Amino acid sequence: MINPQHIESYTFFGLQKGPSVLVLGGIHGDENCGSKAIKKINEFLINNNITILSGNLTMIPVSNPLAASLNTRNGERNLNRNFYPKSNPQDFEDHLNNVLCPILSNHEVILDLHSFKVGKHPFALIKSVDKDHSIELNFTGEIKTVYEKTLAGWLGVSTVVGNWTETYERGVSRRVKEKSNDGNFNKISNLDPKYGVGTTEFSREKGAIAVTLECGQHRDPMSEKFAFNAILGVLTGLGMIKSKTSKSKNDDVRYVSLFEVYDKQNISDFLLDQWKNFDFLKKDAEIASRKNGVRILAPEDCYILFPNKNATPGNEWFYLARKFTK
Numbered sequence: 001m002i003n004p005q006h007i008e009s010y011t012f013f014g015l016q017k018g019p020s021v022l023v024l025g026g027i028h029g030d031e032n033c034g035s036k037a038i039k040k041i042n043e044f045l046i047n048n049n050i051t052i053l054s055g056n057l058t059m060i061p062v063s064n065p066l067a068a069s070l071n072t073r074n075g076e077r078n079l080n081r082n083f084y085p086k087s088n089p090q091d092f093e094d095h096l097n098n099v100l101c102p103i104l105s106n107h108e109v110i111l112d113l114h115s116f117k118v119g120k121h122p123f124a125l126i127k128s129v130d131k132d133h134s135i136e137l138n139f140t141g142e143i144k145t146v147y148e149k150t151l152a153g154w155l156g157v158s159t160v161v162g163n164w165t166e167t168y169e170r171g172v173s174r175r176v177k178e179k180s181n182d183g184n185f186n187k188i189s190n191l192d193p194k195y196g197v198g199t200t201e202f203s204r205e206k207g208a209i210a211v212t213l214e215c216g217q218h219r220d221p222m223s224e225k226f227a228f229n230a231i232l233g234v235l236t237g238l239g240m241i242k243s244k245t246s247k248s249k250n251d252d253v254r255y256v257s258l259f260e261v262y263d264k265q266n267i268s269d270f271l272l273d274q275w276k277n278f279d280f281l282k283k284d285a286e287i288a289s290r291k292n293g294v295r296i297l298a299p300e301d302c303y304i305l306f307p308n309k310n311a312t313p314g315n316e317w318f319y320l321a322r323k324f325t326k
């Protein structure tokens with residue numbers, strides 16, 4: 001039984017100096033693979049199957065208990081947006097922000113576990129695939145630089161996506177510039193760049209490295225397994241636990257960089273296919289149609305990401321990403 005009136009967390013301190021790691025589950029209430037994986041890791045720790053040798057680990061299995069108790073994505077709003085402390089909290093998630101933000105600020109490495117509705121393969125989101133974000137960490141007295149790409153490499157994913165925040169912010173500033181004379185449209189358009197701040201954006205502002213991990217489909221039992229192994233992978237990579245199996249690092253990672261976001265402008269705009277994450281589009285492929293019949297074409301060979309046919313006018317509809325090669 002989930003109690004929306006408090007938040008549960010598990011914390012373990014190693015006896016040697018090391019990184020401080022925070023693992024979040026259930027930021028979205030209908031994505032419970034992270035919650036289950038965290039509870040299993042907690043059992044492993046309590047039963048001495050694994051030991052935190054250095055640094056410290058905090059895990060929050062159900063970060064939005066209201067949404068989880070309703071088994072919906074959001075409680076009163078999306079917890080992974082507008083994520084910063086509020087002096088005058090207005091809704092349930094504002095109150096959660098005031099509890100969670102100080103915890104996030106206290107950690108150097110953040111792993112935020114999610115799942116998706118449609119799609120196949122797990123993937124990770126980092127800040128940038130071309131300008132990799134990093135942090136200096138203390139490994140039992142030795143200072144080393146750790147990059148988000150390295151962190152993502154410990155998760156077992158074969159795809160890493162970057163550059164969401166800058167693409168999102170470009171979309172918002174275009175919306176502000178194109179602000180139409182239609183007052184009604186302006187009211188429903190999202191014109192606040194701060195709205196794009198979620199758990200990872202907030203953590204990076206506080207100096208941490210942070211990865212969002214999409215572990216697989218919501219109800220697929222493999223998603224929970226994937227999340228469980230990803231947590232072990234991070235703790236092993238950071239030298240905080242001794243791994244029993246020496247899992248080989250995945251060297252065959254595809255990096256993709258988001259470069260464009262399209263907004264739905266009218267309720268009658270529509271997608272021309274049942275697009276899924278990472279569907280490949282050849283240059284000039286027809287993606288969507290505006291109400292007036294104007295087609296949106298792929299500007300280059302690219303992938304479609306986060307297509308949302310139910311987007312409301314003035315909000316993100318789909319993103320395009322290109323393969324990143326060094």
Ligand SMILES: [Zn+2]
Nearest residue numbers: 028031114115
């Ligand atoms: Zn999610």
